[in-house]
């Protein structure tokens with residue numbers, strides 16, 4: 001039997017995903033008019049209010065998302081100011097039970113609004129990565145846990161860290177259905193040449209074919225070993241380079257890592273008579289993504305991005321849009337359809353900026369929905385609530401989008 005979490009309030013937490021289906025409405029800013037979430041237009045949207053209500057509204061609307069990213073509160077000892085009315089008995093509770101009770105219905109609803117081939121990425125740190133992984137495996141199924149990315153949030157640990165410097169965070173990846181989810185792709189290789197020798201390979205003989213490109217000076221050279229950094233290949237015959245090409249076939253011995261066939265197609269002689277090869281077009285194709293994301297943009301980059309837009313500190317610990325661009329880029333859905341992206345713990349709207357940046361870069365059409373409550377913004381900046389910031393950054397981001405689209409803002413009202 002799979003490992004399961006148990007906590008006080010678990011059954012109530014699961015029930016919250018069912019209850020409250022009809023307890024919220026979408027309204028205009030004056031909260032007078034009930035609005036229908038438009039299904040036809042896939043315009044970017046910000047929903048202002050509690051995300052449990054927001055998720056119920058999305059689930060009722062029938063919208064289905066390709067891509068969900070969330071960065072929920074990490075249960076780091078801060079007050080759960082976001083706690084919904086259904087969980088009010090746990091209001092001042094900072095325990096793991098309370099946190100799991102908050103997360104559970106939201107995760108169930110998130111799964112519900114994912115498309116069959118959709119995926120959800122969830123940022124979390126070392127404090128709750130264990131509990132959250134088990135909870136999500138229970139909700140999504142263990143087989144749909146695609147993996148966990150390791151992301152470096154800062155370059156150096158802080159001397160304030162008590163026992164251990166924490167620089168790594170995690171991004172859990174859950175597919176609605178791993179069998180239908182397209183493979184995650186890594187970055188395109190930027191190297192256009194590669195070594196042909198490798199210290200741990202066997203010594204073998206190969207032929208350098210006549211006509212091989214040579215970057216060394218034209219001339220006649222004697223047989224013997226030639227070093228390429230620390231590895232050497234032994235030319236078994238004298239040879240000549242004329243007009244930048246090898247004049248006749250030359251046998252060579254060395255710790256070759258590639259076949260004769262590939263060598264013949266790609267090898268060249270370096271200016272110092274070493275051997276290297278060109279990379280074939282098919283090798284430049286994108287490969288599997290890796291879980292090592294330690295060279296992605298960091299929290300510091302996120303702060304700088306936001307300061308660049310507003311000229312002051314408007315939010316603590318925004319995620320870098322550059323990191324979210326990497327996640328968007330990893331997911332290759334069917335071309336020619338608009339990709340719907342959602343962040344229901346939106347904060348400073350870094351997903352809005354990432355969607356615009358990535359659309360401009362690769363020409364794929366993505367749209368976003370953000371949900372953010374009206375929690376006060378404690379940075380003392382011009383934005384009194386975090387939702388004010390979410391809306392403004394979304395608007396500013398859209399102004400930079402090649403293809404213009406307008407932001408729609410809806411307010412969630414309790415019935």
Ligand SMILES: C[S@@+](CC[C@H](N)C(=O)[O-])C[C@H]1O[C@@H](n2cnc3c(N)ncnc32)[C@H](O)[C@@H]1O
Nearest residue numbers: 050051071082318319345347348350372373375
């Ligand atoms: C860790 S922050 C996310 C930061 C965001 N990823 C960014 O890059 O700016 C979590 C956000 O979720 C919001 N939030 C927490 N509980 C919420 C709830 N129940 N409904 C809507 N928003 C909530 C908080 O106000 C906060 O802005």
